[in-house]
Amino acid sequence: MSDCCSGGVRLIYACSGSADVGQIADLVSRKLRDAGYARMTCLAGVAAGLSGFVESARGADVNITIDGCGTACAKKALERIGVMPASFVLTEFGIVKGKTPPMDEIVSSLCERILQQGEPSPGAVQRPGSRSGTC
Amino acid sequence: MLLEILGSGCAKCQKLEDLTRQAVNEMGVDAQINHVKDINAITGYGVMITPALVKDGVVKVMGKIPSLDEIKKLIS
Ligand code: SF4
Numbered sequence: 657m658s659d660c661c662s663g664g665v666r667l668i669y670a671c672s673g674s675a676d677v678g679q680i681a682d683l684v685s686r687k688l689r690d691a692g693y694a695r696m697t698c699l700a701g702v703a704a705g706l707s708g709f710v711e712s713a714r715g716a717d718v719n720i721t722i723d724g725c726g727t728a729c730a731k732k733a734l735e736r737i738g739v740m741p742a743s744f745v746l747t748e749f750g751i752v753k754g755k756t757p758p759m760d761e762i763v764s765s766l767c768e769r770i771l772q773q774g775e776p777s778p779g780a781v782q783r784p785g786s787r788s789g790t791c
Numbered sequence: 792m793l794l795e796i797l798g799s800g801c802a803k804c805q806k807l808e809d810l811t812r813q814a815v816n817e818m819g820v821d822a823q824i825n826h827v828k829d830i831n832a833i834t835g836y837g838v839m840i841t842p843a844l845v846k847d848g849v850v851k852v853m854g855k856i857p858s859l860d861e862i863k864k865l866i867s
Contacts, residue, residue, distance in 0.1 A: 665840055665854070701837045707850035708837030715840050715854045 666776075667712065668694035668720040669702065669730045669741070677724030677746050677753045683763045684746070685722045688770065694720055703733045713739045720776050722746065725753045742776030749784050792822045794866060797833045797853075798842035800826070807842045807856050814862040822866070 670685035671678050689696040699721075701709030713719050713734060719741040721730035731743040747753055749766055756762060773782050794811055798804025808826050815822045827833060833841060840854035844865065851865040 667839060695839060697839055698837065706837050708843070708845075708853075710837075711843075711850045711853050712837055712839040 665716045666694040666718045666720065667716045668696050668722065669699040669734070670696075671699065671721070671723045671728075671730040673724050673729065675724055675753050676756050676758060677751060679724075679758045680751065680756060680763060680766065681722045681724040681730075681746055683758055684766050684770070687763055687767045688722075691767070691771070693771065694718075699730050699733055702737065705737075710737050713737060718742060718776055718778050720744070722770075740779035742778060743781045744770055744773075745781070792820065792866065793847055794822050794824045795845040796824070796826045796842060797836065797838050797845060798826070798828065799830070800828050801842075803856055804842040807844060810856065810859050810862055811844060811866070814859055814866060817859075818863055818867065820866070 668685050668688060670682040672682040685696055688694060697712060698709060702713055714737065719734055719739055721734060721741040721743050723730045723743065723745045725747045726745055728743060728745055731741055734741045746766060749769055751762065769784055776782060796804060796808045796811060798807065808824070811824060815824065836845065836850060838850060838853055842856065843853035844851045846866055857865065
């Protein structure tokens with residue numbers, strides 16, 4: 657849903673890759689959205705260069721990318737349009753590409769650990785931390 | 792040219808529509824102006840922050856009300 661002229665707009669994008677970790681990135685992003693962490697929008701729209709998606713990314717206060725692996729497609733798609741996102745790479749949280757089924761417990765655990773990072777900073781690569789939060 | 796104002800109809804969206812109409816009148820250009828309030832149509836453009844001004848399908852500005860001069864530049 658669109659916000660009317662409001663400040664503090666925080667958008668989240670999943671890589672939604674074909675690998676298990678890409679699927680998990682998608683599920684984690686949706687769960688974070690449902691928890692009110694950020695508003696989810698479409699990485700494919702940004703990658704396609706569609707003006708509404710591109711301008712939304714440029715106009716948001718914070719953009720957050722959830723990538724399945726270190727290839728970091730979502731992060732790089734935003735960087736291509738000059739936007740430096742707060743980046744989460746799920747394999748840095750200990751899950752292994754090709755060996756991690758998209759189970760609820762794994763998604764919830766990742767989600768919680770991302771929330772533990774606190775406020776995401778634009779341009780920062782976010783790594784697992786120790787602050788508390790719930791998803 | 793087709794100009795679309797995207798926004799739910801709040802005062803700011805209305806202000807953008809009024810300024811856009813004024814810009815079109817002062818420039819004497821041929822334009823159809825539509826105010827799009829349907830949320831699915833708005834998000835269909837990928838627009839996450841309103842109001843937005845769209846010219847012939849391309850989002851020119853969003854999340855703020857440009858000045859009259861800025862609007863003239865955007866639609867010229
Ligand atoms: S970041 Fe990794 S999992 Fe996601 S789309 Fe790219 S290669 Fe696939």
